[in-house]
Amino acid sequence: MIAYALLGGPKEEWPIDIKDILLKAQNNHDLIIGVDRGSLLLEELGITPDLAVGDYDSLKKAELAQIEHSVADIRYSNPIKNYTDSELMIRIAFEEYQVDSLVILGATGGRIDHFLVNMFMMLNPDVRQYSEKIVLLDRQNKIRYYLPGQHKIAWENYPYFGVATLSAVDNLTIAEAKYHLENYSVAYPQIFSSNEFADKGKDFKLSFAKGMVSVIFSKDLERFYHLNN
Amino acid sequence: MIAYALLGGPKEEWPIDIKDILLKAQNNHDLIIGVDRGSLLLEELGITPDLAVGDYDSLKKAELAQIEHSVADIRYSNPIKNYTDSELMIRIAFEEYQVDSLVILGATGGRIDHFLVNMFMMLNPDVRQYSEKIVLLDRQNKIRYYLPGQHKIAWENYPYFGVATLSAVDNLTIAEAKYHLENYSVAYPQIFSSNEFADKGKDFKLSFAKGMVSVIFSKDLERFYHLNN
Numbered sequence: 001m002i003a004y005a006l007l008g009g010p011k012e013e014w015p016i017d018i019k020d021i022l023l024k025a026q027n028n029h030d031l032i033i034g035v036d037r038g039s040l041l042l043e044e045l046g047i048t049p050d051l052a053v054g055d056y057d058s059l060k061k062a063e064l065a066q067i068e069h070s071v072a073d074i075r076y077s078n079p080i081k082n083y084t085d086s087e088l089m090i091r092i093a094f095e096e097y098q099v100d101s102l103v104i105l106g107a108t109g110g111r112i113d114h115f116l117v118n119m120f121m122m123l124n125p126d127v128r129q130y131s132e133k134i135v136l137l138d139r140q141n142k143i144r145y146y147l148p149g150q151h152k153i154a155w156e157n158y159p160y161f162g163v164a165t166l167s168a169v170d171n172l173t174i175a176e177a178k179y180h181l182e183n184y185s186v187a188y189p190q191i192f193s194s195n196e197f198a199d200k201g202k203d204f205k206l207s208f209a210k211g212m213v214s215v216i217f218s219k220d221l222e223r224f225y226h227l228n229n
Numbered sequence: 230m231i232a233y234a235l236l237g238g239p240k241e242e243w244p245i246d247i248k249d250i251l252l253k254a255q256n257n258h259d260l261i262i263g264v265d266r267g268s269l270l271l272e273e274l275g276i277t278p279d280l281a282v283g284d285y286d287s288l289k290k291a292e293l294a295q296i297e298h299s300v301a302d303i304r305y306s307n308p309i310k311n312y313t314d315s316e317l318m319i320r321i322a323f324e325e326y327q328v329d330s331l332v333i334l335g336a337t338g339g340r341i342d343h344f345l346v347n348m349f350m351m352l353n354p355d356v357r358q359y360s361e362k363i364v365l366l367d368r369q370n371k372i373r374y375y376l377p378g379q380h381k382i383a384w385e386n387y388p389y390f391g392v393a394t395l396s397a398v399d400n401l402t403i404a405e406a407k408y409h410l411e412n413y414s415v416a417y418p419q420i421f422s423s424n425e426f427a428d429k430g431k432d433f434k435l436s437f438a439k440g441m442v443s444v445i446f447s448k449d450l451e452r453f454y455h456l457n458n
Contacts, residue, residue, distance in 0.1 A: 010450075012241065084422075111447040112337065112348075112370045113391025113422035119341075123417045141341045162342025167417035168397070188352045188396035188440075189418060193313075193342035211417075218340040221239070 003031040003099040005089055006038035006049075006106045007118065008058070013109030013138045021105075022047050031097055035089050038106055039067045051097070053077060053089040087121050094130045101133045108138040119143070123166055123212055131212065142217040150207040155197055158217035162193040169211035177204035232260040232328040234318055235267035235278075235335045236347065237287075242338030242367045250334075251276050260326055264318050267335055268296045280326070282306060282318040316350050323359045330362045337367040348372070352395055352441055360441065371446040379436040384426055387446035391422040398440035406433035 004025045015021060025032055026047060034042045036054030040063050043049075052071045055078065056064050068074060077088050086104070093099045107118035122131035122145045131145035142156060145166075153161075163174055165186055174181040178196040197204060206213065233254045244250060254261055255276060263271045265283030269292050272278075281300045284307070285293050297303060306317050315333070322328045336347035351360035351374045365372040371385065374395075382390075392403055394415055403410040407425040426433060435442065 108341065109338070110369065111389070111391075111422075111445075111449070112367075112372065113389070113393070113420055113445040113447055116348075116391070116393055116418070116420045116445070117422050119345075120418045120420060123419070138341075140339065143341065160340065160342070162340075162345070164342070164345055189345075189349045190352070191342055191345045191349060193340075193346050216340075216342040216345070218342055220340065 001030055001097070001099050002028075003033055003093045003097065003102045005033040005035055005086075005093070005102060005104050006042050007035045007086060007104065008037035008041070009106035009114070009118075009138075010109040011041075014105060015137055015139055018105060019045055019047075021103075031093065031099055033089055033093065034067070034071070035085050035106075039071060041106065043067070043070065051075070051089075051092065053092060054085045083124075083126070084117055084121065086118055087124055087127055090121075090127050090130055090134070094133070102130070102135070104134060104136045105138070107136045108141065119214075120166060122214075128212070140219050140221050144215050144217075146206060146208075146213045146215065148209055148211065151205070152203050153206050153215060154203055155201050156217045158219050159196060160193075160218050161195050161197070162191055162216045162218070163195065163206065164191045164214045164216060165189055165208075165211060166214055167211040169213060170209040172208040172213065173206070175205040175207075176202070230259055230326070230328050231257075232262055232322045232326065232331045234262040234264055234315075234322070234331060234333050235271050236264045236315060236333065237266035237270070238335040238343070238347075238367075239338040240270075243334060244366055244368055247334060248274055248276075250332075260322065260328055262318055262322065263296070263300070264314050264335075268300060270335065272296070272299065280304070280318075280321065282321060283314045312353075312355070313346055313350065315347055316353060316356055319350075319356050319359055319363070323362070331359070331364070333363060333365045334367070336365045337370065348443075349395060351443075357441070369448050369450050373444050373446075375435060375437075375442045375444065377438055377440065380434070381432050382435050382444060383432055384430050385446045387448050388425060389422075389447050390424050390426070391420055391445040391447070392424065392435065393420045393443045393445060394418055394437075394440060395443055396440040398442060399438040401437040401442065402435070404434040404436075405431070 032049045033051045034049035039049050039052040048070045051073045053075045077085050108115050136143035168187045170185045172184045261278045262280045263278035268278050268281040277299045280302045282304045306314050337344050360374040397416045399414045401413045
């Protein structure tokens with residue numbers, strides 16, 4: 001079973017086909033999760049989440065009452081806590097619901113402290129073990145996470161990808177892509193942006209010995225340069 | 230002298246008053262810099278940059294010709310290079326133009342590999358020495374960087390702030406804010422989001438012994454929750 005979780009990030013950054021993604025998930029009996037305000041945003045899309053997680057402190061009383069009425073499994077997190085709402089959601093999805101993978105929507109845009117929490121929570125020792133099964137997806141980016149070892153990165157229909165060391169990493173090698181990197185070690189996050197697949201349909205190889213690496217697949221959106229000032 | 234640099238990030242994330250900011254800078258004879266497509270975006274705002282830095286590989290020939298015609302100091306970076314365009318810009322601003330501080334605009338939104346480059350380039354040993362003099366500014370966030378030591382963080386007119394360890398950090402302490410933290414050490418990036426100033430106008434204290442820390446001041450934007458689906 002796949003899980004789809006919607007966080008509270010701005011709608012402008014959601015995948016353009018988010019409603020189709022979620023309706024298809026619902027038809028497949030995948031798990032649909034709302035995190036905090038994400039539960040309300042799912043209801044606005046006409047989709048009742050199977051599971052809601054949050055402290056709900058940003059919701060009005062009537063909004064929370066609506067969720068409590070419709071959602072079968074509601075979890076209340078502690079506002080002053082060891083886990084963020086998203087971290088708690090990941091643990092419940094993998095440990096209790098035993099999902100095989102998790103697609104996180106609404107994780108980007110808006111407040112940058114929120115985005116960085118979502119991007120870097122995979123480093124939390126209690127989340128790390130699930131990181132390779134988690135994808136962050138928005139309108140123009142898809143983010144995957146990798147643990148040490150040798151990886152074949154499947155071709156994706158995005159013109160660019162960046163490789164980010166999220167922590168100290170040893171012997172990072174990128175092979176069979178447009179730009180190569182060999183046995184690179186670094187003690188802090190560094191981002192190799194704007195790499196490309198060597199050819200349409202062609203995988204590339206990624207390997208490293210320590211830490212965590214993220215691959216960010218991305219595309220440009222034309223709209224950005226054609227707005228009125 | 231202050232420098233203002235515009236990168237190529239999407240306009241939706243620019244400060245709402247970006248034109249006023251730049252016109253005021255121009256009147257003050259501050260340095261205005263365009264990085265790659267940012268030079269063209271400045272011209273679209275009616276502001277000719279004093280300095281342009283980039284490889285310009287995303288520009289059309291006529292667009293590049295326009296910049297070459299109007300900008301007094303143009304620098305061409307090498308597309309396969311040791312420094313990104315933004316890193317090169319920072320070095321030129323501080324080393325050649327001897328600016329006192331730098332405000333970076335257009336650094337957020339859009340392609341996440343690009344944003345992460347902008348966020349984490351301060352860790353580059355050649356940029357690190359300037360990091361405390363650099364601010365990233367967008368529509369709802371202001372990002373500052375701190376080196377080890379004791380810091381009094383001046384009150385800012387933002388309701389929230391997050392504290393992010395950008396690398397391994399020792400003995401991180403946050404005092405005199407809404408939520409405290411004492412002597413926290415961590416080997417990788419971790420974000421303490423949604424903290425608040427204790428009172429309007431009241432500073433807080435930040436100290437740590439190793440690494441680099443960023444403070445992200447932020448506000449919510451109502452618009453995010455009132456769009457049509």
